[in-house]
Amino acid sequence: QKEVEQDPGPLSVPEGAIVSLNCTYSNSAFQYFMWYRQYSRKGPELLMYTYSSGNKEDGRFTAQVDKSSKYISLFIRDSQPSDSATYLCAMGSNNNDMRFGAGTRLTVKP
Amino acid sequence: EAGVTQSPTHLIKTRGQQATLRCSPISGHTSVYWYQQALGLGLQFLLWYDEGEERNRGNFPPRFSGRQFPNYSSELNVNALELEDSALYLCASSLVSGSRADTQYFGPGTRLTVL
Numbered sequence: 001q002k003e004v005e006q007d008p009g010p011l012s013v014p015e016g017a018i019v020s021l022n023c024t025y026s027n028s029a030f031q032y033f034m035w036y037r038q039y040s041r042k043g044p045e046l047l048m049y050t051y052s053s054g055n056k057e058d059g060r061f062t063a064q065v066d067k068s069s070k071y072i073s074l075f076i077r078d079s080q081p082s083d084s085a086t087y088l089c090a091m092g093s094n095n096n097d098m099r100f101g102a103g104t105r106l107t108v109k110p
Numbered sequence: 111e112a113g114v115t116q117s118p119t120h121l122i123k124t125r126g127q128q129a130t131l132r133c134s135p136i137s138g139h140t141s142v143y144w145y146q147q148a149l150g151l152g153l154q155f156l157l158w159y160d161e162g163e164e165r166n167r168g169n170f171p172p173r174f175s176g177r178q179f180p181n182y183s184s185e186l187n188v189n190a191l192e193l194e195d196s197a198l199y200l201c202a203s204s205l206v207s208g209s210r211a212d213t214q215y216f217g218p219g220t221r222l223t224v225l
Contacts, residue, residue: 088153097166
């Protein structure tokens with residue numbers, strides 16, 4: 001079993017839709033959780049970062065963490081074509097050890 | 111403030127050759143991480159350097175090696191290149207504070223193609 005599982009998609013939605021991206025993990029040592037966005041042929045850029053269980057909102061993006069279920073989500077409201085990218089979940093423990101999901105490829109169609 | 115920079119942007123090698131990839135972290139960041147992103151496989155952790163020392167290593171053979179220089183820049187060397195080494199190699203840097211790792215900031219990557 002992989003430490004981090006992420007559905008690779010691809011996921012295609014119409015503009016304005018609510019997008020839900022998810023990851024599950026198996027290592028209870030993970031303490032912090034991140035979502036990265038990666039455009040084609042570019043490096044990942046940080047979208048959201050959270051330490052605790054619960055929700056964290058930033059504009060159209062909401063990150064949700066459920067440590068008891070080892071499940072994290074990223075919601076994108078009012079999705080735009082510019083949101084089309086690969087979204088990577090990532091998580092780390094206090095020893096600076098990070099693991100990434102394989103990424104979900106999202107296309108938002110105008 | 112400049113972000114993480116990597117060079118070269120693209121690198122084409124043949125099987126059996128050696129490749130050297132370079133990374134300059136964000137100013138003030140002391141940790142540098144290397145990842146391999148092969149098509150369809152996601153980011154695979156390669157190496158972590160901090161203060162010039164190798165701190166952690168992913169599940170890769172010894173022909174993947176690197177070093178960190180006194181100015182915190184880093185080099186990744188891949189010896190005896192194989193076709194499956196073709197991938198985007200990403201460098202990231204972070205500011206390590208105490209026992210907690212801050213987020214990693216990524217460079218644009220070096221695309222290595224092995225023919």
